[in-house]
Amino acid sequence: MIRELLHEVPFPVTAILVLAWLLLLWRFWMFTMKPLMRPSDPKELPYWIPYVGHTLAFFRASDKLLERGLNYMNRSHEIFAVRVLGKKIYIITEPADVTAAFRDSEGLSFDGLLGRLLRNFNVKPEAFERAWHKPQPGDWCYIPNNPLNPDQLDLIHFVEAVYKKQLLPGEHEEKLSQAFLSSASKSMQFGPDGLLDNCQMNEEIRRRLSLYSLCRLVIVDAVTRSFFGNHLHNIDPDIVEHMISFNRYAWMVVFGFGTGLFETPVAKPQKALMAALKGEEAWVLKQLLPVMDLVGIDVESRAAMLLMSYWAAISNEYNVTFWILAYLLYDESLFLAVKQETEAAWRQPPPSVASPSSGGEDQDEQLDVMYLSANSPRLEAIFNETLRLRNGAGAIREVTKTCVIGGKVFQAGNSLMIPFRQLHTNEKVWGPTVNNFDPSRFLDKKSLARHPSFRPFGGGATMCAGKTLAKEEVFGFIAILLRRFDVRLAAGAPLDETASRPSKDGSPNIGRIPPFPLMNDTVPSLGINGPIDGMDVIVDITTRCPKKG
Ligand code: HEM
Incomplete structure (x- = not known):
């Protein structure tokens, strides 16, 4: 009977039916x-097409995919897995499992990912081999009792160690922080010596600025100068624009779409940055060059490595600063509290030190950024709450040895991801108001800032080396801006009657204010997300200190 039926059905239909049947069996x-x-295997979120699995959803809206996974697990935060490009990625969101994963540097490795990043950033295959080679007696790169590299580290781990030395709190980090503040202070003015004219929104209304451009331009410029002096600007005056364009599309490079047959939007700025970074003078960490020379790294690959570090230094800060200022401008009580804290960190110079030319005006005031960073509980709570809600990235590791976390077996060859947004919105930790912007949670419960479910800077051996510097730079930028200017939401900006401000208790706070910008989560996130294209905060700013601007 079935055979007769099948005879009557055209072949393509039979083939489709058989395939559908096989697919159902496979899925079951x-x-x-x-x-x-x-x-003991982490459950996989079901999918229909073998190998492809969740690839499209992961690149298009990873956040939604992960939320789907959490719902599939009844929001128990038990480990689950998704399949991307044929590979299984274990997703960890339970705080205890996160801690265990960050601790396990034997079974879970960052090196594989770093290797892929180096390749995608254009480090050449030979340089790649050389960079991972640990010097052995008799090698071309072995110097007995090498004073520069006493632990005989391979170049990759040597660079990492130099960065840590440079960025962890101490003399070097303070110098970088001061250099950043001095540059930001110089460029935060109107006229030919500053950058603010470039942020103008309206030719007729002077001093109506895009807050996003202001944060982005001044911060990327100041980080560039603090790391490289004026060298990169001298080589290429458009270096800051190139870096901003690069950061916008950096996800393409990270995921390996940056090179190849087609000119992607990231290819052009990447080429320009590489050209500028090839100049040897550009290197601020002079310790690195001799070791790169010794190991035999070509100039192209050297520039690619420098670009990776430069990018790590600029990629997050302007977005954090933008969101903090947006929150302040939309909530007067927060604004006033922060203003009070930042004002308290300004120091008048002793009378003998005031320069005769300035007549002791506040141009000569000094910002005590260490004091600001340690004594601004409100600003700190807002910083933390912003990092909590705006970080769409995650820590990725490769499973190099079969290991067990949270009672689940992780098979070697797969990857794992610790997605920060899902950690930061875990209802079990943050309570029912998890999606509200509420900095007071960090004031009421100080231990939250150290909670294993709060990981804006990652964790374990590769925890962000620049976190102290980042905090000082963000706080310092805000302190300079608020000291020098009166900043307000632009008068007469388009209003949104239904716009709700971020409110403490989650109740809609309807008012005649410009709409609060929405976060851009349409491309894979590598850190702090910015606003959706075209959404911004437009501000009117007037100078408080007559000498600047
Ligand atoms: C708010 C700003 C920042 C955020 C949210 C942030 C976030 C992160 C995260 C999550 C990691 C860990 C990646 C992982 O383990 O998978 C990381 C690593 C790193 N960050 Fe940051 N970062 C920030 C600012 C900075 C700055 C300003 C610098 C340098 C000036 C910097 C330099 C680094 C370096 C060198 C590493 C790698 C550390 C290692 O491999 O040992 N970061 N960052």
Whole structure:
């Protein structure tokens, strides 16, 4: 009977029916039977197309995919897995599992990912081999009792160690922080010596600025000068624009879409940055060059490595600063509290030190950024709450040895991800108001800033080396801006009657204010997300200190 029926059905239809049947069988086996037979494997979020799995959803809206995974697990925060480009990625969101994963540097490695990043940033294959080679007696790169590299580290780990030395709190980090503040202070003015004219929104209304451009331009410029002096600007005056364009599309490089047959939007700025970074003079950390010379790294690959570090230094700060200022401008009580804290960090110079030309005006005031950073509980709570809600990235590791976390077995060859947004919105930790912007949670419960479910700077061996510097730079930028200017939401900016401000208790706070910008989560996030294109905060600013601007 079935045979007769099949004879009557055209072949393509039969083929489709057989394939659909096989697919159903496969799906039943994969997502119903297998989990029952192997309960110690993390459950996979079901999908329909083998190999492809969740690839499209991951690149298009990873946040939504991960939320779907959490719902599939009944929001128990038990480990689950998604499949991207044929590979399984374990997703960890339970605080205890996160801590265990960051601790396990043997089974879970960052090196594989770093290797892929180096390749995608254009480090050449030979340089790549050389950079991972640990000097052995008799090698071309072995110097007995090498004073520069006494632990005989391979170049990659040597660079990492130099960065840590440079960025962790101490003399070097203070110098970088001061250099940043001095540059930001110089460029935060109107006229030919400053950068603010470039942020003008309206030719007729002078001093109506895009807050996003202001944060982005001044911060990327100041970080560039603090790391490289004026060298990069001298080589290429458009260096800051190139870096901003690069950061916008950096996800393409990170995921390996940056090179190849087609000219992607990231290719042009990347080429310009590489050209500028090839100049040897550009290197601020002079310790690195001799070791790169010794190991035999070509100029192109050297520039690629420098670009990676330069990018780490600029990629997050302007977005954090933008969101903090946006929150302040939309909430007067927060604004006033922060203003009070930043004002308290300005120091008058002793009378003998005031320069005769300035007549002791506040141009000569000094910002005590260490004091600001340690004594601004409100600003700190806003900083933390912003990092909590605006960080769409995650820590990725490769499983190099089969290991067990949270009672689940991780097979070697797969990857794992600790997604910060899902950690930062775990209802079990942050309570029912998890999606509200509420800095007071960090004031009421100070331990939250150290909670394993709060990881804006990652964790374990590769925890962000620049976190102290980042905080000082963001706080310092805000202190200079508020000291020098009166900053207000632009008068007469388009109003949104239904716009709700971020409110403390989650109740809608309807008012005649410009709409609060929405966060851009349409491309894979590598850190702090910015606003959606075209959404901004437009501000009118007037100078408080007559000498500047
Ligand atoms: C708010 C600003 C910042 C955020 C949110 C941030 C976030 C992160 C995160 C999450 C990691 C860990 C990656 C992982 O383990 O998978 C990391 C690593 C790193 N960050 Fe940051 N970062 C910021 C600012 C900075 C700055 C200003 C610098 C340098 C000037 C910097 C330099 C680094 C370096 C060198 C590493 C790698 C550390 C290592 O491999 O040992 N970061 N950052």
